[in-house]
Amino acid sequence: MRISEQAKQLCRARILEKAAELFAARGFDQTTTRDIALAAGVAAGTMFNYFPSKETMAMTMVNEALARGREEFQTRLDGSEALEEELFLLIGTELRRLRPLRPFLGPVLERSLSTFPRKSVCPEGETARQEHMECVRQVMRRHGFSATPEDVAGTIYWSLYLGILASWTGDQSENQEASRGLIDYAIRTFVQMISGTAQGGDHGH
Amino acid sequence: MATEARRKTGIEDRAALLNLMPRQEEAARRRLAELVESVAAKRPPTTSFSRLWILGSLQAKVTCAYLAYWLRSRWADADERERLKSETHLKAALQLLGTMGYLRGAVMKLGQMLATFPDALPDEFARLLPALHFEAPAMHYAMVREVFLDEFGKEPHELFASFEREAFAAASLGQVHRARLLSGEQVAVKIQYPGIARTIEADLRNLRLLMQPMRLGEDWGNTVVKLAEVERVLLAETDYLAEASFAQTVRDSFTPEEGIVIPRVYPEYSTRRVLTTEHLEGVHLEELLDSAPSQELRDRYTHLMTVATTRMLYRTHWLLADPNPGNYIFMPDGRLGLVDFGCTRELSDEEWQLQVEVEDALLRRDETEMERLIVKASLYDSAEQMGQERLELIGRVIRWQLEPWLSEGIFDFGDEDFFRRGMEAMVEVMRKGFTRGMPVHIWTNRFILGARGVVYRLKGRCDFQEIYRRESGRDGCGMSGAATSK
Numbered sequence: 001m002r003i004s005e006q007a008k009q010l011c012r013a014r015i016l017e018k019a020a021e022l023f024a025a026r027g028f029d030q031t032t033t034r035d036i037a038l039a040a041g042v043a044a045g046t047m048f049n050y051f052p053s054k055e056t057m058a059m060t061m062v063n064e065a066l067a068r069g070r071e072e073f074q075t076r077l078d079g080s081e082a083l084e085e086e087l088f089l090l091i092g093t094e095l096r097r098l099r100p101l102r103p104f105l106g107p108v109l110e111r112s113l114s115t116f117p118r119k120s121v122c123p124e125g126e127t128a129r130q131e132h133m134e135c136v137r138q139v140m141r142r143h144g145f146s147a148t149p150e151d152v153a154g155t156i157y158w159s160l161y162l163g164i165l166a167s168w169t170g171d172q173s174e175n176q177e178a179s180r181g182l183i184d185y186a187i188r189t190f191v192q193m194i195s196g197t198a199q200g201g202d203h204g205h
Numbered sequence: 206m207a208t209e210a211r212r213k214t215g216i217e218d219r220a221a222l223l224n225l226m227p228r229q230e231e232a233a234r235r236r237l238a239e240l241v242e243s244v245a246a247k248r249p250p251t252t253s254f255s256r257l258w259i260l261g262s263l264q265a266k267v268t269c270a271y272l273a274y275w276l277r278s279r280w281a282d283a284d285e286r287e288r289l290k291s292e293t294h295l296k297a298a299l300q301l302l303g304t305m306g307y308l309r310g311a312v313m314k315l316g317q318m319l320a321t322f323p324d325a326l327p328d329e330f331a332r333l334l335p336a337l338h339f340e341a342p343a344m345h346y347a348m349v350r351e352v353f354l355d356e357f358g359k360e361p362h363e364l365f366a367s368f369e370r371e372a373f374a375a376a377s378l379g380q381v382h383r384a385r386l387l388s389g390e391q392v393a394v395k396i397q398y399p400g401i402a403r404t405i406e407a408d409l410r411n412l413r414l415l416m417q418p419m420r421l422g423e424d425w426g427n428t429v430v431k432l433a434e435v436e437r438v439l440l441a442e443t444d445y446l447a448e449a450s451f452a453q454t455v456r457d458s459f460t461p462e463e464g465i466v467i468p469r470v471y472p473e474y475s476t477r478r479v480l481t482t483e484h485l486e487g488v489h490l491e492e493l494l495d496s497a498p499s500q501e502l503r504d505r506y507t508h509l510m511t512v513a514t515t516r517m518l519y520r521t522h523w524l525l526a527d528p529n530p531g532n533y534i535f536m537p538d539g540r541l542g543l544v545d546f547g548c549t550r551e552l553s554d555e556e557w558q559l560q561v562e563v564e565d566a567l568l569r570r571d572e573t574e575m576e577r578l579i580v581k582a583s584l585y586d587s588a589e590q591m592g593q594e595r596l597e598l599i600g601r602v603i604r605w606q607l608e609p610w611l612s613e614g615i616f617d618f619g620d621e622d623f624f625r626r627g628m629e630a631m632v633e634v635m636r637k638g639f640t641r642g643m644p645v646h647i648w649t650n651r652f653i654l655g656a657r658g659v660v661y662r663l664k665g666r667c668d669f670q671e672i673y674r675r676e677s678g679r680d681g682c683g684m685s686g687a688a689t690s691k
C-alpha cells in the first residue's frame with residue numbers, strides 16, 4: 001500500500017519536531033538518529049528515507065526558518081531603505097526566525113557551513129548559502145550594484161555573514177544585542193568595500 | 206559564580222591582549238604612544254564610519270583574519286590576475302578594519318576621559334585631545350526597528366502614533382528621536398546602541414591593560430581607582446530605567462511655579478535601553494546666545510540653573526556628573542528644562558561629610574582646618590608629605606570653586622577674570638600632574654567645570670549666597686561669621 005503524500009508530509013514534520021525537541025534538550029551532538037526515530041515513532045530505516053543524517057534534519061529546519069525570515073523581510077521593506085539598512089533588515093529578520101533553534105545551532109552550522117573542505121558535504125548547507133546569496137544579490141541589484149554568483153564581493157559577503165552567524169550563535173548577551181553591533185559593522189564594511197571599487201551603485205549620499 | 210566566570214574570561218582576554226603587546230617596556234611605551242596617536246589622528250573614510258569605533262573589537266580582528274584565510278584559500282588555484290584582484294580587496298578590507306581596531310575604541314574612550322575628566326589621565330596624552338570625541342555610532346532606522354522588536358516586541362510605528370526615522374539629537378550612548386504617543390503627547394525617545402554596555406566594559410579593561418606597562422608615575426594606583434569609578438558611573442548610565450527613576454525623584458522636588466522643568470517619563474514606553482520622556486520645546490545654549498538675550502533673561506536662567514543644581518546637591522546629595530550644555534533646554538516662556546539624569550553620582554555619607562566640613566571651614570575662614578581638609582581630600586597624611594607646591598595649587602582650585610559661597614549679593618559668573626583664574630589653576634594642576642585625589646572629585650570637578658562653563662558663556666548673574674542659604678537650610682552662624690570677619 002502506498003502512503004499518501006499527506007501522510008508523508010505529516011511523518012516528515014513529526015520527525016523534525018521531535019528532532020528539534022531532542023536537540024534543544026540534549027544538545028545536537030548528544031542526540032542520535034536512533035533517539036529521534038524512537039521519539040517520532042518511526043523505524044530507523046523509514047526515517048533514513050526522509051533524512052539521511054541529523055545534520056540534514058537540522059539544516060532543513062534552518063533553511064525553513066531562514067526562508068520564512070526572508071519572506072517576512074520582503075514585507076517589512078517600504079522602499080526607502082539604503083543598501084546597508086536593507087541588508088541589516090534581511091539578516092535581522094532571518095535571525096529572529098532562527099532564534100528558537102539557537103540552543104543547538106553552533107555545531108550544526110559549523111559542520112554544514114564550514115568553509116574547510118569536507119568529505120561529505122551537506123547539500124542543505126549549500127542550499128542555505130545559495131538561497132541567502134540569491135536574496136542578497138537581488139538586494140544589491142535593487143541598489144545598482146552588479147552581482148554575479150562567483151564574484152569577489154559575494155565571497156567577502158559570505159565570509160562576513162558566516163562571521164555574524166558564528167558570533168550570534170554563541171552570543172551570551174540579552175537578545176544577542178552584542179551581535180547587532182557586529183552585524184552593523186560587517187554590513188557597513190561590506191558596503192563601503194563594494195562602493196570603493198568603481199562599480200557604481202547608489203552610494204555617496 | 207558569574208563573577209568567577211567573568212574573572213576567568215577577563216584573564217584570558219588579558220593574556221590574548223598581552224600577546225599582542227610588544228615585550229620590552231620602553232619600546233612598548235613608545236610604540237603604544239605612536240599607535241594611539243596614529244589611530245587617533247586617522248580620519249575614517251566616511252562620516253558614518255567615524256562613529257563606528259565601538260564595533261572595532263577583537264571580533265573584528267577575528268573576522269579579518271578569517272577573511273584573509275578565506276581569500277588565500279581561494280587563491281590556491283586561481284590565476285595571477287584573480288589573485289591580484291582579490292589581494293586588492295583584501296587590502297581595502299584590512300585598511301578599513303585597521304582604522305577601527307579595538308585600539309580605536311579604547312582611544313576614543315581615552316579621548317572622552319581626557320576631554321571630560323582631565324585629571325584622570327596623564328598629561329602625556331593631552332595633545333591628542335582635540336582629535337577625539339565620544340559618541341555612539343549612529344543607528345539607521347533598520348537598527349532602531351530591530352531594537353524595538355527586542356525591547357517591546359513591536360515596531361516603532363506600531364507603538365507610537367508617529368515616529369521620526371531620523372534622530373534629532375545624538376546621545377553619548379545612543380540617539381534621540383521625536384515621536385507622538387497615541388494619546389497625542391510629543392515625546393523624545395532615547396535609544397541605546399545595542400551592546401554598548403559591554404563595549405564600555407571591554408574598552409575600559411583594554412585601556413587599563415594598555416596603560417599598565419606605562420606605569421605612569423607615583424599616582425598610578427590612584428589612576429586605576431579612578432578608572433574603576435568612571436566605569437561604575439558609565440555603566441550605571443546604561444540603565445535607562447535607573448535614569449528614569451532619578452528623573453522622577455528630581456521632578457518631584459520642584460513645583461511648576463519655580464520655572465524648572467524636568468520632563469516626565471513614560472514608563473510604558475521605556476525599558477533599560479529605551480527611554481521615552483515628554484519632549485521639551487526650546488533651544489540650546491548656542492541658539493539662545495545667537496538670539497542676543499537680555500541681561501534679565503541671562504540672569505533668570507543663571508538663577509534657575511543654580512537653584513536646580515544646588516537643590517539636587519543639598520537635598521539629595523546628587524551631582525549631575527555630566528553637565529553638558531545640551532542638557533539645558535531654554536524654553537520659550539523663560540522656563541528652564543533639564544534633561545539627562547543618566548550620569549548622576551550620589552555622594553556617600555563620608556564624601557558628603559567632607560563637603561560640609563570644607564564649606565564650614567571656608568565660611569569660618571579657618572585656614573588651618575582648610576589645609577587639613579585639602580590634604581585629606583588629596584589622600585595625603587600630612588602637609589609635608591603633600592608638598593608645599595601641591596598644597597598651594599590644589600588649595601587655589603578648591604577656593605576658586607567655592608568663591609561664590611563667600612560672596613555677598615549678586616555674583617557675576619560671566620566675569621572674565623574670575624573664570625580665567627579658575628581655568629588657569631586647573632590647567633596648572635594638570636600640567637603638574639597633581640591629579641591624586643578622591644575618585645568623587647572627578648565628578649565634582651566635572652560638575653563645576655561644566656556648570657561654570659555654561660553660566661560664563663551665558664554671562665549670567667545670580668544671588669548665589671541667598672540661593673545657597675535657602676537650599677542648604679544653613680543660614681546660621683557660618684554666614685554671619687564670614688560676614689563679620691571680612
Ligand SMILES: Nc1ncnc2c1ncn2[C@@H]1O[C@H](COP(=O)(O)OP(=O)(O)OP(=O)(O)O)[C@@H](O)[C@H]1O
Nearest residue numbers: 374376377378381393468483484485531532544545
Ligand atoms: N525630553 C527631551 N526634550 C527635548 N530634547 C531632549 C529630550 N531628551 C533629550 N533631548 C536632547 O537629546 C540630547 C541627548 O539626550 P541625553 O542628554 O538624555 O542623552 P545622553 O546619552 O545622556 O547624552 P549626553 O551624555 O551626551 O548628554 C540632549 O542633549 C537634548 O538635546
